[in-house]
Amino acid sequence: GENVEQHPSTLSVQEGDSAVIKCTYSDSASNYFPWYKQELGKGPQLIIDIRSNVGEKKDQRIAVTLNKTAKHFSLHITETQPEDSAVYFCAATYGNQFYFGTGTSLTVIP
């Protein structure tokens, strides 16, 4: 099956700085790559996603890049704010199954 690795496991940034989280996947057939944000006591919520026919996607302060050749994709958060503090998960999917990374705990220091 698919294997998704996510780094770093923890990340602390000053408010206003950028944060980057990276994931790699193993199955070249994976074709959909969502990113989820999980706040304390809540279930994960989708914040951005990218499909394999696209190299980059941006939504306000959040962007995702995909390199299919290298099999890695990254989440970029610019101008971080304290409310960005949460655990972030990447996933790679093929068909019905989602394979998740182990999560990154992001802390934005005011």
Next chain:
Amino acid sequence: DVKVTQSSRYLVKRTGEKVFLECVQDMDHENMFWYRQDPGLGLRLIYFSYDVKMKEKGDIPEGYSVSREKKERFSLILESASTNQTSMYLCASRPGTGSSYEQYFGPGTRLTVT
């Protein structure tokens, strides 16, 4: 808005008990999933269902079973709870293939087995 609800936020059970975790979604989604979430291990798929009465094993099905008698409801069953099943359990649903790929998650059930 899609809503996925789980029957309990917190649950404490004893070793050997039979445990039922219920999940209900209100958007007529074909696919439903059960994950467990453990620190450092991310989300691991236990079972999923792509239709009523249909089920598929995920990566860690041992010690669990599922039931889907109605489209909106997907139940996770721990036949004989053990301490190593103490975890956060997340239910999710997703529309059938050909539409949005997004999975919608419930708030989770934190299960403690003593």
